[in-house]
Structure formats: structure tokens, C-alpha cells
């Protein structure tokens with residue numbers, strides 16, 4: 001898509017802070033982070049919204065979701081259980097869809113948001 005900022009990021013036409021890349025997916029830091037860790041996972045191919053994903057995109061969607069805990073671990077915000085059984089850490093995964101869903105960039109992305117609180121807002 002010619003006018004899509006995330007397609008341009010995937011094509012390396014616009015710089016981004018990349019934290020993960022493979023043949024199908026790219027993950028990079030959000031330019032306006034809502035929390036100490038704020039990474040966006042995108043498919044390299046253009047899908048405008050979650051509602052535009054079709055049945056054949058199921059595996060791709062699964063890969064995007066499965067990447068989230070790996071990113072969280074690398075960014076040191078994964079959920080932890082201490083030797084005393086105390087659970088700490090953790091992160092939020094979020095897909096905004098359409099205007100009423102708060103979507104601003106029309107290229108499918110999963111937000112991975114974590115790190116020590118307080119965070120800005122509740123996204």
C-alpha cells in the first residue's frame with residue numbers, strides 16, 4: 001500500500017527501532033510509548049484492520065500473537081513467578097480496530113505494552 005506508514009516501515013523506507021524481524025513479521029518500538037515497554041507487531045503484508053483478515057490469515061494472526069510473549073521476555077516485562085509463589089511483571093496485548101476501536105494506523109498491529117507501572121492512560 002503506497003500511503004501506509006507501516007508498509008513503509010516494513011520496507012525500511014521509514015526508520016524504526018526494530019526489535020524483531022522474520023520473513024512475515026516485524027516488531028518495532030512505538031514512537032509515542034504509553035508505558036516503559038511499548039512494541040508494535042505487524043505483518044509485513046498489508047492488512048488494514050483485524051476485520052480485513054480472512055480465513056487464510058489465521059496462521060499469520062497466530063504467529064503475531066505467539067510473538068508477543070517472546071517480545072515481552074526480551075524486553076524484560078514477561079510475567080514472573082518468584083520462589084515464594086508471588087506473581088509479578090506482565091504486559092497488555094491490544095488490537096484496536098476501526099475508529100470506534102481507537103485505531104489510528106490502518107495496518108494491522110498488535111500492541112505489546114508493559115513494564116513497571118504507572119503507565120500513561122489505559123490503552
Ligand code: AMP
Pocket residue numbers: 005016029030031032033040095096102103104105106
Ligand atoms: P492504533 O491507535 O492502535 O492505530 O496505534 C497506532 C500506534 O502507532 C500509536 O501508538 C502510535 O504512537 C504508533 N505510531 C505511529 N507512527 C509510528 C511510527 N512512525 N513509528 C512507530 N510507531 C508509530
Ligand code: ZN
Pocket residue numbers: 001004005006007008045046047106107
Ligand atoms: Zn500497510
